[in-house]
Amino acid sequence: MLPSQSTDLLFEMSHAGRRCHRLPKCDVPTKPLTSLLPKEAVADSPPELPEIGEIDLIRHFVNLSKRNMSIDTNFDPLGSCTMKYNPKRHERLASLPGMANLHPLQADASCQGMLAMLYSMQEILAEIAGLESVSLQPAAGAQGELTALLVAAAYYRDLGQKRTRVLIPDSAHGTNPASAAIAGFDTVSVKSNAHGFVDMADLQAKLDDRTAVFMITNPNTIGLFEKQIGEITQRIHDKGGLVYLDGANMNAIVGVTRPGDFGADMMHYNVHKTFTGPHGAGGPGSGPIAVRKVLEPYLPCPAVAKRGNEYYLDYDRPKSIGRVRSFTGNVGILLRGYAYIRTLGPEGLKEMTENAVLNANYLLARVKETFDVPHGDRCMHEFVASARKMKRERGISAMDIAKRLLDFGYHAPTVYFPLVVPEALMIEPTETESKLTLDEFADTLIKIQGEDPEFLRKAPHTLSISRPDEIKAAKEPILRWRAAV
Amino acid sequence: MLPSQSTDLLFEMSHAGRRCHRLPKCDVPTKPLTSLLPKEAVADSPPELPEIGEIDLIRHFVNLSKRNMSIDTNFDPLGSCTMKYNPKRHERLASLPGMANLHPLQADASCQGMLAMLYSMQEILAEIAGLESVSLQPAAGAQGELTALLVAAAYYRDLGQKRTRVLIPDSAHGTNPASAAIAGFDTVSVKSNAHGFVDMADLQAKLDDRTAVFMITNPNTIGLFEKQIGEITQRIHDKGGLVYLDGANMNAIVGVTRPGDFGADMMHYNVHKTFTGPHGAGGPGSGPIAVRKVLEPYLPCPAVAKRGNEYYLDYDRPKSIGRVRSFTGNVGILLRGYAYIRTLGPEGLKEMTENAVLNANYLLARVKETFDVPHGDRCMHEFVASARKMKRERGISAMDIAKRLLDFGYHAPTVYFPLVVPEALMIEPTETESKLTLDEFADTLIKIQGEDPEFLRKAPHTLSISRPDEIKAAKEPILRWRAAV
Amino acid sequence: MSYVLNTPADVQEMLRKVGAASLEELFQNIPESNRLRRLLNVPPSLTEIELQQHFGELCNKNQPADQTVCFLGGGSYDHFIPAVVDVVSSRSEFYTAYTPYQAEASQGSLQAFFEYQTLVCQLTGMDVANASLYEGASAVAEAVLMSLSIHAKRSKVLVAESVHPEYRQTLATYLANLPVQITTLPTPGGTLSPEDLKKALDDQTLCVIVQHPNFFGCLEDAENLVKITKENGALAIISFDPISLGVLKRPGQYGADIVVAEGQTLGNPMAFGGPILGIMACREEYVRKIPGRLVGQTVDRNGKRCWVLTLQTREQHIRREKATSNICTNQGLFALRAAAYLTALGPAGLKETAELCLHKAHYLAEQLTAIPGVSLKFPQPFVKEFTIQIPGDGAATLAKLLASRYHGGLATGRWYPSLKNCITIAVTEKRTKAEMDGLVEAFRGI
Amino acid sequence: MSYVLNTPADVQEMLRKVGAASLEELFQNIPESNRLRRLLNVPPSLTEIELQQHFGELCNKNQPADQTVCFLGGGSYDHFIPAVVDVVSSRSEFYTAYTPYQAEASQGSLQAFFEYQTLVCQLTGMDVANASLYEGASAVAEAVLMSLSIHAKRSKVLVAESVHPEYRQTLATYLANLPVQITTLPTPGGTLSPEDLKKALDDQTLCVIVQHPNFFGCLEDAENLVKITKENGALAIISFDPISLGVLKRPGQYGADIVVAEGQTLGNPMAFGGPILGIMACREEYVRKIPGRLVGQTVDRNGKRCWVLTLQTREQHIRREKATSNICTNQGLFALRAAAYLTALGPAGLKETAELCLHKAHYLAEQLTAIPGVSLKFPQPFVKEFTIQIPGDGAATLAKLLASRYHGGLATGRWYPSLKNCITIAVTEKRTKAEMDGLVEAFRGI
Ligand SMILES: Cc1ncc(COP(=O)(O)O)c(C=O)c1O
């Protein structure tokens, strides 16, 4: 059914005089523009936006959407993204006027229902983390990292300790070092050993009283629970440092173990991963953080607080680091996470984690038939396979495998991350997939692996485009449409 | 991106033990089932419905939807269906709790807003029809025809006149004779002349005092305004008969002429055609009827009435034919029609009709370059092209053209209707399409017309299936899935 | 404003191509005497903002079920609609498509309707179901028309007085001009007695229509009535409530020939009475007589499984006056919603929903009949609807209940003159103990 | 209940394949001392019906903008959201997709973000825009970080006191541990005077941040301030209001280097403050320094036009600690909504929306300042937001207004101690004459 209509660029579809949204006549007396605004502040013509009729706008975006793969249409095993099912009831609840039409600065008395929900979410996230205090403010995991590191900096400043360094395992996600840099720290990369765990010797060597924070992802990005976590956190604490837990992989441990229980002092959640806030083509997310009691005073303003059975936004926090954004947080995503947790309850959260790990181990057992899984036969919620043998023997890369999977209606796993695994294929099935889907995916890998390398290098063959020239896009960047001059 | 997932039959995806919608525990004391219901009335096991998880239910129906063409994704020139744009604001208004959550039998005092809207819709539809009284009850055009014919039967019964025959032009839609039969009338087909208009001689020959109603579609199904309408209605009225206007083609004449003004005594609207109630994969529709004052007493119960500024459902209508359905009508579709008419206003309705006719005439002028248009160079809102020359010369049928159009992202026009045109392609562009779309459609016809007949006989080539065996489906009907025995 | 894309410049260019001097010229074949030379007298155009404000004002004058607790039944019920149902029916490709005339361009709808037909058969235990009729009442009338096409020589229709009054009214209106006589069998005791039916049956009886549970909520002696009917050679037509089949025996299990129902309860909003969903299913042997669309499975030219509209020769666009029914546009989107609803519930969900209604209805009945002077009008068992007798006038009492924000029930007397002091009350899985206790309190307060 | 598809039978079968005796065995590498051997202490599971009731109760304790007329601004406004915007963002294929890592599987999102980037450039007159940041405040902070990567040797940041207090607070928090000094330039007269800026500028000035219109609603002397800033070699950062660009000169037309904005006003619900939309655009020469995702146009192996994430080497997953920003998940879906909104309005719709806000705001200001003791606090012109001075305390007055169902405005004194008796009021195209007159009445009544 190609070509579907109206998928030219909006600017190529623009047709002088076409209108979609119309505004009512003004129902109050008006004055000439020049009497209200100084001439030099006023533009002589409005921005040259495209002029599109309503039917063409709808056909444009609806037909564009059909060129996307998504969780609602395909199995999407993107590692470290936890592409689990996004429950539809959350969309209905988030669009209730009593939730969607609340102004962030309206009086506390007029949004007690919202504040009650946010307060309850603070309590829930503290309980799951095994840490005392929570801030809902960060807009995503990366901003959660930044917030926590700023809290740590303020904490040490208050103690009069000059700690300038953040230690980060080499397998950690890129946002960790990037956040540390913004928070004003020097970053020190800590090696992984052959088994994908923290190289204790290297850690010991790099650990000293300049160390402010050790940022660890547990389970790590290879999908393994850091067995040495007890010892690691002990050593950091001995040096007076703090341990930060990157919570992107919480889907493996919710209800099974708690970061606070294995020595973490601070952590962020990715509500859009673990608690199904939908990924929204790249966002929005929500990255609330949980910290030990001792760090609570430094958390951003406002916190959601309770006096008797009245809820209020508490701005009276003198030691607070301030704020990392306007208003209260990505409330719409927190709301979806809250609805998800209230739907699952304690038993459901355990079921979630157990099945996420079971599905990953089952798929590992099946994928192992075709690809190396360098770091052993067991994993937590994800595992990293390697196409290095195929690359060596038949010139088939992880990317070729990824692109060919698209032809079979599967979104590709994460590729070439973590860097510690060559030709990495990072696979996270999540708990909301069926054994049938996992089997069909594994069978497809077997089938692909037997296909002709040349054919695979040109995959995908059934989508609207194939193998875009990314070098050209970076060398001669075209980042916007321009009218032909 | 084939295959997308979960498009097996629900029953093939069923997996014992899977659940989607769960019910809360009962919050009142319960008694054993046997104490509440007699054993013989109770089933020993619930219906064997499929057991599907929520993610598979969503993937199933979302991926199924991607196999449909629709107005929101493609140009759909289905003749006599008026596939105009379905405004999105209507969906938001129809799902407002104050509209969607009203019980049909709740007290008038508790739904004054709904009754006010329905009352206003009655007035509007009377004004557009040029007829005095309206009933909103019929669920679609066909039920509107039946209702009007039952009204006519009651009217004549009241007058003591034994009129048993309904005259129907041969080009009329199949619902006309079917409705007449149910209303207890004999149907008499009236021939069309060479120009596609009513053959006056044949009409005169078949007209007598047994004639109860002459059902005419104006503009007719060939897309032409019946020029002889004045004379036709005069002759029917002279014989004491009533004239019924099939309102399926109202998109050509709203605001330009009114059925009541050209002699019609009764008519139905198809709100899902003319006033954009969405077609919903075959329904729901709404077929309100408008009749002359003299027929008002016989209209179904209840009518929406007004006393002072109170609205109420009027059941006190002794001469009423009764009702043709439960409750008040397809209110959700009437609501969308009301919102559409309130959006357009008088000027917009005129603009709608003018552009529907302009678009049809423009497309006719373009299509004429490739196909015969037997009934002349001008049309109202639709025209009927014929592929008979191509069929004769190169064995290419109207169906071949229709199927090949699907490959270019166009839904096919109506084919083989009206029967009076051989190898008919009934094309209705509607007013909400652009000149660009009409040009591209016409250019595509030119391209198709030049393609190899064998290739065309196998079209479509780019959709999930091609040329289903309809004879097999009728000979060995499989109308449901059954578990393999 | 009219969603038109043609700008004035486009109009001129297109008129040139058409060879017309003006738009007016395109209408020249309409006789001047018929022309409307003024603007239509309809309210002025509203922008989307004004339209939203207008509907807001209309809604403020309504008391919907989420503000005023709804115990109303009679074929429309405040059942819960899972969010997944709305997601399925709001896909553009479903709700803006039309009847699947071109199979290759509508495999989505066609497969979904084939699944809907199967789900209705599984729900009812019948052999074949059509792809939807308008709603519950006209479905009964279509069932009788279908019976006529099966037994052309029989002409007497028997319908129990306990069948929904609006369904009986619709039947009378549909058959007014057909050679058929309708006899309404009284049900003073709340249900149709087998003896009364036996007495009324004769060799002219075309069909017998029973609603089970009936309008008062009572269970009919359905299995027995069907047996008696069929022994007479007449057709047994059962109007059922889809939710109650979570617990009740399926009509197919006790021999019904044709079954019809109002499908609003299967995931569709009340929407002040429409659009809702007419369900029909029948036994295998009557498949070629069933009205409405039918979707059949076949293979395409490459042997691939697919679905098409089939047995269209029965339908109006081919058989014209000989068609089994005049229906063209049906309730397609609402059959799709019902398919998503039945799939979301599954066997366990349907059973749990029916049982919740059963237990809650009996709880409310017990609490109400504990009020002095209030009693169950009829002794028969019920599932989610029951009729009570109260000291005062039903309608007056309900008006008072409305003031304390309860849609307390239907004034049974509105259709049954002898039951002026009765109220028929429906309880769905949504009604909480607090809401029911509140109603009982309000009752006591009158 | 956890949306899990594995039944107990599946679990056993899968454990056998994995070679584990129980689920517990899969967690054996977690030290026992860290194990949580109790259920989490979170509230019990709710079914969808109970969850809907729970949220209904929460909503009943809120006064949303459709029940209590909203005149609140400060970066979040009750603008009208056309229905088409919701239709676009509720397409499953958009809102359940993730970052478009595989271009062939995300051409829908990639083309839409390319169009969003172009629309932001057309809106602002700038050369290049990124595919979204979190929201307005962190966007200002990211603009300063970007400035640091452009002029590494300069370290002084100047920000007008009339910039949104929460934006200034965020900036201070972001830069707390970086070698940068922030100086807040006072704006006692309501806007930043060019003379004060000239005095504050020196060769160490990294950038100057001005919000136009500012927090009080006043127009800044933006063009002049930008000129002075650039003459000093510092970077001019403008925080703008997207709707006001329907009438105001575009920042790109008066030489701004980097522009940022809160994009909530472009078709996104207020949603109690988030998720909303951070907009950023800059001049061509700084393209490789801009934070966040960038979508670029290219061709595929068959020469077909397509789009990809590009210049990723700037981003955290490659440059790690040297990245221009740490942002990974952004506000993708809300950039999509903004693209649909700007397309729906077009040039005429944006202009009409801005003009409606302008005229209505001035009408309300005129009516309010006709009340004895009430006057405009600042003389400068304004578009849709203005600050009035009233006899009493701002917060107390607003509390009274809330009682008569008006969110009457922001208590300016909450952030500006000297303005305790001031209220900042915002008027959008949704506010009707009746609503504004009602507010004035309520004001008079206090
Ligand atoms: C391991 C890990 N840490 C941190 C992040 C950053 O989280 P966000 O994308 O929510 O900013 C991600 C995101 O994918 C991640 O996978």
Ligand SMILES: Cc1ncc(COP(=O)(O)O)c(C=O)c1O
């Ligand atoms: C000319 C004509 N008349 C009547 C009808 C029947 O209307 P409905 O489908 O609403 O029952 C149609 C339907 O397509 C039609 O095209």
